Amino acid sequence: MAYSPSVQSLMEALRCLPGVGPKSAQRMTFALLQHDRDGARRLARALETAAETVGECRRCRTLTEEDLCQLCASDRRDPAVLCVVENPSDVQALEDATDYAGQYFVLKGRLSPLDGIGPGELGLEALEARFTDGEVREIILAVSPTVEGEATAQYIASMAAEADIRISRIAHGVPLGGDLDYVDAGTLSHAFAGRARYG
Amino acid sequence: MAYSPSVQSLMEALRCLPGVGPKSAQRMTFALLQHDRDGARRLARALETAAETVGECRRCRTLTEEDLCQLCASDRRDPAVLCVVENPSDVQALEDATDYAGQYFVLKGRLSPLDGIGPGELGLEALEARFTDGEVREIILAVSPTVEGEATAQYIASMAAEADIRISRIAHGVPLGGDLDYVDAGTLSHAFAGRARYG
Ligand SMILES: [Zn+2]
Ligand SMILES: [Zn+2]
Numbered sequence: 340m341a342y343s344p345s346v347q348s349l350m351e352a353l354r355c356l357p358g359v360g361p362k363s364a365q366r367m368t369f370a371l372l373q374h375d376r377d378g379a380r381r382l383a384r385a386l387e388t389a390a391e392t393v394g395e396c397r398r399c400r401t402l403t404e405e406d407l408c409q410l411c412a413s414d415r416r417d418p419a420v421l422c423v424v425e426n427p428s429d430v431q432a433l434e435d436a437t438d439y440a441g442q443y444f445v446l447k448g449r450l451s452p453l454d455g456i457g458p459g460e461l462g463l464e465a466l467e468a469r470f471t472d473g474e475v476r477e478i479i480l481a482v483s484p485t486v487e488g489e490a491t492a493q494y495i496a497s498m499a500a501e502a503d504i505r506i507s508r509i510a511h512g513v514p515l516g517g518d519l520d521y522v523d524a525g526t527l528s529h530a531f532a533g534r535a536r537y538g
Numbered sequence: 539m540a541y542s543p544s545v546q547s548l549m550e551a552l553r554c555l556p557g558v559g560p561k562s563a564q565r566m567t568f569a570l571l572q573h574d575r576d577g578a579r580r581l582a583r584a585l586e587t588a589a590e591t592v593g594e595c596r597r598c599r600t601l602t603e604e605d606l607c608q609l610c611a612s613d614r615r616d617p618a619v620l621c622v623v624e625n626p627s628d629v630q631a632l633e634d635a636t637d638y639a640g641q642y643f644v645l646k647g648r649l650s651p652l653d654g655i656g657p658g659e660l661g662l663e664a665l666e667a668r669f670t671d672g673e674v675r676e677i678i679l680a681v682s683p684t685v686e687g688e689a690t691a692q693y694i695a696s697m698a699a700e701a702d703i704r705i706s707r708i709a710h711g712v713p714l715g716g717d718l719d720y721v722d723a724g725t726l727s728h729a730f731a732g733r734a735r736y737g
Contacts, residue, residue: 348588365630382555386585
């Protein structure tokens with residue numbers, strides 16, 4: 340190995356980033372050390388801060404270092420409408436693509452019993468509590484059209500039916516197996532506007 | 539913006555990495571915060587350490603936090619043979635691919651007067667000093683076959699001629715096992731012009 344320990348450690352540490360293989364890690368290491376030490380230091384601090392402080396919103400479960408995220412804390416968002424998504428990035432994608440003015444609930448996954456992901460892992464008890472306390476009147480499901488997404492949708496639909504809450508699901512203009520945040524804003528906006536009754 | 543300040547800062551800081559756009563930065567942020575906080579902390583420390591400690595080898599200019607890199611410090615490498623490369627990663631590539639047992643000199647660039655990169659930026663005075671102090675008897679050029687690489691090669695060749703040092707350049711052409719129609723036109727043209735007697 341021709342690299343010094345610090346250079347080698349940086350190359351290895353960069354591999355924790357999804358999509359970064361040995362070649363990219365090497366390219367990143369040299370780019371930072373030769374041309375952007377300030378960027379490297381800034382990234383180090385951002386990683387450290389985020390790793391230490393970011394938890395989840397106690398209401399919607401999205402990633403935030405605050406107790407309540409900005410959307411849950413806002414008095415300009417209608418608490419009677421709740422859009423259920425799989426990932427924090429889906430919230431951003433919907434905010435960018437639509438003029439939705441309700442609130443969100445972030446599952447951080449989908450039901451997948453074989454992987455040990457049940458209702459508890461997705462915070463569905465907390466969601467059910469919000470259904471039964473009477474504040475929520477409408478649910479919009481924006482979960483992915485995958486097998487696990489379907490199972491998740493059906494589970495939430497049955498919870499909603501029991502609480503007598505209207506439920507819809509965004510239209511399947513979203514490509515099968517596609518993550519919401521990889522869909523272009525136009526398609527996502529169309530799918531959101533064209534959501535159909537569900538359950 | 540639906541992200542909290544720490545999450546947003548991390549996404550922005552990741553953009554200092556080459557090849558990382560907004561989507562990748564977002565994907566990396568969520569992957570780290572949801573599944574790999576230890577990786578994030580390790581990466582933060584590696585960035586911090588490397589940014590603070592890594593300088594260049596005083597002999598070959600490669601990136602290292604030591605005074606002399608491991609190859610320059612080794613008594614098993616022949617100091618009479620010097621392979622001149624453009625980047626620290628080229629050293630690793632040659633170490634992996636060959637049984638070369640000499641030393642290296644890393645230019646960290648190529649002559650490009652329009653970009654303000656002259657002999658001084660490439661450490662060519664230091665290289666010339668090593669030519670004239672009598673230790674180096676052979677130079678192997680492993681610079682790229684680009685316009686700037688050619689200019690760099692010629693500059694070093696004239697320095698070597700003055701010091702009466704033997705000089706060679708690695709062959710450029712069609713990769714072994716490569717189909718001609720998958721090779722870029724520049725490489726093929728170069729390989730054709732540089733054809734050697736055969737049989
Ligand atoms: Zn929230
Ligand atoms: Zn060295």
